[in-house]
Amino acid sequence: MSGHGERRTMTARKGGPLRGEAEIPGDKSVSHRSLILGALAVGETRIEGLLEGQDVLDTAKAMRAFGAEVERTGPGSWLVRGVGVGGFAEPSDVIDCGNSGTGVRLIMGAMATSPVTATFTGDASLRSRPMGRVTEPLALFGARAVGRAGGRLPLTLVGARDPLPVEYRSPVPSAQVKSAVLLAGLNAPGITTLIEAEPTRDHTERMLRGFGAEVEAEVTEAGRVIRLVGQPELRPLSISVPRDPSSAAFPVCAALMTEGSDVLVPGIGLNPTRAGLYFTLREMGADLAFENEREEGGEPMADLRARFSPSMRGIETPPERAASMIDEFPILAALAACAEGKTVMRGVKELRVKESDRINAMARGLEAMGVRVEETEDSLTVHGMGPGGVPGGGMAAARLDHRIAMSFLCLGLAAKAPVSVDDASPIDTSFPNFVPLMRALGAALEG
Numbered sequence: 118m119s120g121h122g123e124r125r126t127m128t129a130r131k132g133g134p135l136r137g138e139a140e141i142p143g144d145k146s147v148s149h150r151s152l153i154l155g156a157l158a159v160g161e162t163r164i165e166g167l168l169e170g171q172d173v174l175d176t177a178k179a180m181r182a183f184g185a186e187v188e189r190t191g192p193g194s195w196l197v198r199g200v201g202v203g204g205f206a207e208p209s210d211v212i213d214c215g216n217s218g219t220g221v222r223l224i225m226g227a228m229a230t231s232p233v234t235a236t237f238t239g240d241a242s243l244r245s246r247p248m249g250r251v252t253e254p255l256a257l258f259g260a261r262a263v264g265r266a267g268g269r270l271p272l273t274l275v276g277a278r279d280p281l282p283v284e285y286r287s288p289v290p291s292a293q294v295k296s297a298v299l300l301a302g303l304n305a306p307g308i309t310t311l312i313e314a315e316p317t318r319d320h321t322e323r324m325l326r327g328f329g330a331e332v333e334a335e336v337t338e339a340g341r342v343i344r345l346v347g348q349p350e351l352r353p354l355s356i357s358v359p360r361d362p363s364s365a366a367f368p369v370c371a372a373l374m375t376e377g378s379d380v381l382v383p384g385i386g387l388n389p390t391r392a393g394l395y396f397t398l399r400e401m402g403a404d405l406a407f408e409n410e411r412e413e414g415g416e417p418m419a420d421l422r423a424r425f426s427p428s429m430r431g432i433e434t435p436p437e438r439a440a441s442m443i444d445e446f447p448i449l450a451a452l453a454a455c456a457e458g459k460t461v462m463r464g465v466k467e468l469r470v471k472e473s474d475r476i477n478a479m480a481r482g483l484e485a486m487g488v489r490v491e492e493t494e495d496s497l498t499v500h501g502m503g504p505g506g507v508p509g510g511g512m513a514a515a516r517l518d519h520r521i522a523m524s525f526l527c528l529g530l531a532a533k534a535p536v537s538v539d540d541a542s543p544i545d546t547s548f549p550n551f552v553p554l555m556r557a558l559g560a561a562l563e564g
């Protein structure tokens with residue numbers, strides 16, 4: 118089974134300041150979509166800056182299994198020769214998506230309206246995550262899924278032979294559900310409509326348009342209504358993947374909480390559906406500047422400069438902001454422990470079904486570091502201890518979750534006593550150069 122390498126414990130301790138420039142790898146969401154849409158186009162799609170983390174490599178392998186040619190031509194440079202919408206071949210073996218919820222859910226959508234059958238699995242984290250949120254709307258197109266209790270992996274999906282277009286209102290604020298429905302809609306005749314109550318990341322819609330599909334989005338009383346015209350011929354594209362704002366969040370927050378730090382993180386994608394953390398940090402009083410703001414490949418982008426911020430205050434993040442910073446709550450929780458006063462994160466129930474139950478994982482880990490927290494089903498409260506005030510000196514369980522591991526390693530750089538994580542190997546799924554990059558900035562990471 119693919120997934121992570123050897124289990125490895127790591128420890129972070131207070132050292133000098135973090136200083137210098139950090140080259141963040143490509144955006145994970147955009148990387149998955151580049152490979153999948155490239156595989157559904159007719160002809161050669163070229164991708165630059167692809168994230169070469171395990172999650173994305175598993176998606177590349179899956180696209181080969183469905184018949185696309187996927188080739189690495191250099192570091193971050195990839196070529197995909199697609200089979201066209203409806204052209205997927207039947208994989209001859211089980212598709213192993215490792216740790217990736219985005220990978221498996223988008224691929225299930227992409228194959229659901231083709232007459233092929235595939236069985237999906239993943240690591241222990243992915244096998245515990247709910248898939249019904251995707252297989253239910255895919256059933257409306259005519260696909261059939263048989264999985265374990267609660268729709269969990271391993272799961273076999275039988276694609277629809279005569280797919281129907283669908284109108285679906287997503288019950289959860291999830292870009293993965295939205296994307297699975299839109300990708301399935303590609304091979305259904307007529308118009309597929311997806312309605313989301315709250316806007317979630319819109320990379321799929323943007324990229325579908327780039328590949329030549331007709332996609333319209335409209336904000337109505339009911340929410341955001343997205344309409345896709347089915348059975349387009351997708352034209353291959355040249356894609357430059359922006360750097361991942363969710364990965365940038367780690368060196369940025371580490372710099373804000375570590376005395377004397379000054380870190381520049383160039384070329385970060387600041388799509389408004391992803392940028393909630395950065396606005397939150399400014400509200401907290403972080404010394405964070407957006408330099409050289411520009412647009413590249415249709416995505417807003419800037420160089421971020423983060424300096425040690427000793428006077429950050431706790432705040433409340435409102436539920437309507439949760440989707441735009443959903444992956445950043447673990448590092449925000451770590452940072453909040455170093456601010457003055459309490460931080461309340463509201464409307465964050467979706468964190469319970471990520472790579473781990475992130476509310477619980479952060480709450481237990483912070484407690485082990487001497488921080489007071491409160492959780493409800495839908496919220497997390499962290500009582501800040503001020504700059505340099507977190508005791509540390511504990512071991513946090515990473516629970517096969519890259520963002521939990523990175524959050525505690527960042528916290529260890531600012532805590533009084535070292536912070537350990539029991540397994541840092543999941544970091545390779547999204548940010549393979551995290552450890553060398555942080556060390557180059559001056560972080561004392563051991564293990």
Ligand code: S3P
Pocket residue numbers: 145146147219290291292293294296318443444467471
């Ligand atoms: C992602 C969507 C989010 C996010 C994940 C990436 C995507 O998940 O947490 O890391 O690329 O569509 P949900 O759609 O389940 O919120």
